[in-house]
Amino acid sequence: SDGIYVLDTKNYRVQKWLKNGINATIVAGITGTPGGTSSNTTFSTSYGLFIDQFGSIYVSDQGNCRILRFPPNSVSGTIGDWIAGTGVSGYGWQxxxxPTGIFVDSNQAVYVADTSNHRIQKYNFGACYGMTVAGTGYAGNSLNQLQNPTSVVVDSDGCLYISDQNNHRILRWAPEACAGECIAGCSMTPGTRPDQLNHPSDIAFDSQGSLYVSDTWNNRVQKFAILNGTGAYKILESST
Known part of the structure; x- marks a missing residue:
């Protein structure tokens, strides 16, 4: 990317900061203007953002229970496409x-951490209906269940990595699998040890395959080397 994109939640906008720039450009939303479902220009409180390979901007509009997509050349006031969700809280296939975390793969399939439905939904490109690819839709701590997932990342093999927030763990879920496997925080007990997490909220991989976890209630970021389905832990940054 030629810049850093920031979802400025309480200003209801997405900002783009150039690497050598001083001022940001607003590329989605309108500053200080929370939107409802009558407008695809604005959005409500949002916590999920993704930029795909073409530069399209995806916003998980949590307050309106929908996903919006803005074009690569979007500016403040640009009308987005409403691509998923009904606009009201619900279950079902739509x-x-x-909704919180969002990920878009190379086929433009959209994965959404459907937080309060305790599941991960996948929308193939152009689809009107989603499919559940992880979780049962009911909160739980078995390996086939999730409890308030907040982030999802998909690797080149199609494996899902899920921040299972209220279970204080990270799961890896193989394609078509009925259950995941735990790779970090597997005691499911919140704590401050390097092998523990406390309400992890976001995850990301670097180019070397290391997994970074925003360990929210521990006020730190942890780095995990993923080896044969287990996490060899190393704290990247911590504050106490």
């Missing part, structure tokens, strides 16, 4: 309840 519904979301507090």
């Amino acid at each position: 519904g979301f309840a507090s």
